[in-house]
Amino acid sequence: MVDRAKLVNKAMDEAVPLKYPETLNESMRYSLLAGGKRVRPALCLAACELVGGDIQAALPAACAMEMVHTMSLIHDDLPSMDNDDFRRGRPTNHKVYGEDIAILAGDALLSYSFEHIARATKGVPAERVLRVIMELGKAVGQDGLVAGQVVDIQSEDKAVGLDVLKYIHEHKTAALLEASVVCGAILGGADEATIEKLRKYSLNIGLAFQVIDDILDVTATTEQLGKTAAKDLAVNKTTYPKLLGLEKSKQVADDLIKEAIQQLDGFDDAKAAPLVALAKFIGYRQN
Template identity: 60%
Template sequence: MSLIASSIPIHTSISNKLVINPRRPPVLARAAFDFTRYMEEKAARVERALEASVPLREPRLVHEAMRYSLLAGGKRVRPILCIAACELVGGPERAAMPSACAVEMVHTMSLMHDDLPCMDGDDLRRGRPSSHRAFSESVAVLAGDALLSLSFEHVASATLGVSPDRVVRAIAELGRSIGSEGLVGGQVADISSEGVSGVGPERLEYIHVHKTAALLEAAAVMGAIVGGAGDEAVERLRRFARRVGLLFQVVDDILDVTRSSEELGKTAGKDVAADKATYPKLLGLEKSMELAEELKREAYAQMAWFDEDKAAPLIALANYIAYRNN
């Protein structure tokens, strides 16, 4: 059954922000966990690893473009999710870092290509000119391609202390999340749905399971694989990340119609202007917020199987995605 079509528990909304119904306290809430510090520390280490992964060398122009977009900041949700999943199952951060960087390379590539005039045509990304505006369309395409190919090379060459079969499984997971049954498939479905009347819940869910959730799912699953997880743990993390991925998109759609370009660091309202299928357009703002709350609860439920303390970063990450402002 589609998650959109499922029953949605009551919640309260104030100023366009989700507020959990006080009669239903959040599952596994961990007030003692310092999520801000955790994110800052992990993001700093991810930044250093990303910086080292793309040195400035010849041909200089394409490497400048790769670094311009890859090192432009951002929340680094995907690499941190990868690392948190690895540590949840008992693996060390160093085992997951190459996969974490690879996922961020792919995500950056997708943004560079998504911003192109032939796609969404967005001139602003992460608060500054998009890659094709800072360089050129041709360089943006090629730099994105270079990041994509580097992502696979990086997992294969930089993952140390992990068995070869697990490295191969991680690479296969990454490839599956990107291709025609993953990110690309979702993007094609998204483009073909622009301006089309009658796009229903199942079609919209298909778009975002593939376009957005697939890469978040790959991040968590890759982390679990290189961390040494068994099949049950991998599949629970897969289900958790898929819901978090849909949650990310629902919140993104909400923010697109409730926040300014300055607040978002990208052009606000572009989905409405392009007549895209979005959750607020299909369900309305209030129901979209209720759906986000339901997805968050379902993600929490998958974490109940794991050690409570080790699961705290992932629970907090889901909460962060639900309540973020940009």
């Protein structure tokens, strides 16, 4: 995973070179190259490889997933949204570059994610690349992470049930993890049945990812997280631990991870190992 992160970081560094107007590109690069775990690119590359594809075919899409993720973090951190001062252990984008540039850097990253897939993907039939663009679009907009963020905002200071909380998590977090896996599989040439199996895998790890985020907000420190801990408690946010308690929430996350790994049963063990490892990484992460 460390090697894959290096590969992706190098590709992203080259994809967003410093040019006029420098402030824009500096702001994009500040958040894009801030050293996250690169979970989405790793999933995208691993899915491509699992179905027999060359990871080079999925590399632009893998970078695009991280660009979209970064955009969503920059915009979510804004004063008019979650108003966060720290992210990945550093001041948030708008704290360094101002709100206006932060909004625009997010816009540029979002737009470039689609452009980069169309421009840089090589050796894949154009129809497949278009399908990847559709999957990514669905993961972002009115059926994806933006919709999840809207429902999240509307649920603040309100008691919401498990159905709404699940909607938020599935859209705000799982949708882009789903797109990462599914797009990797499409680019690798997977058949429809395989794509749907991997879609189920990714939705499970996506929901688990967010349940564990809720858990870590309670159990981890700000230092461990690189962002403000106990933030959900502070703003009285509905979370899995709040609705189900800490132990039951851990059980839910465990079950989701197990069910995700079950989706990989029909595959060659050695080939499926990276996606199994990524599921376990998400299931047992400490930050």
